[in-house]
Amino acid sequence: MLKFTEDHEWLNIADGIATVGITNHAVEQLGDLVFVDLPETGATLAKNDAAATVESVKAASDVYCPLDGEVVEVNEAIRNDPSIVNADPQGAGWFFKLKLARVADAEGLMDEAAYLALVG
Template sequence: MKFTEEHEWLLLDGDEVTVGITDHAAKQLGDLVFVELPEAGAVVAKGDEIVTIESVKAASDIVAPLDGTITEVNEAIVEDPAKVNEDPMEIGWFFKMTLNDASDMDGLMDEDAYQEFIAD
């Protein structure tokens, strides 16, 4: 599992990556009340705003962590955004994507580096 400075986690499975927000981010946001996901098949570039979430505290955009193509979205969190708060690292995943270059994952933080990042 890898992590971004935008508090996203990425789990590589074969040539596909599952993406969500970290437990830390979910706690910071508070209770989610709305999630809008990209369309499967969308081609995205690192940094593109592709997910919109709203919580009781704020609205926020989630960016594409790397370049690639969205292959699947988690419709369950659109219907029930609270699933993200309940379990952001498992059932609360946002989307899956294939990467243009899997070696881009090498530039992301591992769990120890992420824990150090959020401790600051």
Template sequence: MARYFTDEHEWLDVTGDEATVGITDYAQSQLGDIVFVEVPEAGKDVKKGEDAAVVESVKAASDVYAPLDGTITEGNAALGDDPSLVNTDPEGEGWFFKLTLADKSQLDGLMNEAAYKDFIASL
């Protein structure tokens, strides 16, 4: 499994042609207490950069973008019952959706963990 990051503060764990997507610890800390999450339904086709999910906190609402082209295979139903999972375990149980990658070459445009840490340090 390889982990990648976007400049929109999403993380993806990629195994083969499958990816699990969520928001980073940095992103959840900027949002504050998460009160609502809307995840996409299985079967939805998404394009890189388009809205895939919604997260709302006491501070703001924000879109979660598709980091790559693909087809949603699962939304994290647990977030409907307990959106605070995004705060307590953003890069684990607080994942948003899983998707089948349409074009693995798009991974080349994403950051590894070291590059992402440098990116957030520059903000």
């Protein structure tokens, strides 16, 4: 199940685990990423907590936690090479995996069609 937030995060949810990243649109706006700060594995985060930080050549931006949950894995590859996020934001450039506190909460997020309509 693919879901999106108004803050330009995407979530791919399977078996109660959401893989989270930032959208193609977000990456286009940010430009070349040079630094990614990821959450600690094991951290418990609430919806809208600042979960990660990205720095592009232009500015810093926070990546928010889209739902309540526990971080079970982070993508070390993008920490070492942030350009992976620019190259493939909705694939290899994922940020972290979140074990959702309540999978049903995802129903309140946008589907892809709604998100694409939002960013026009």
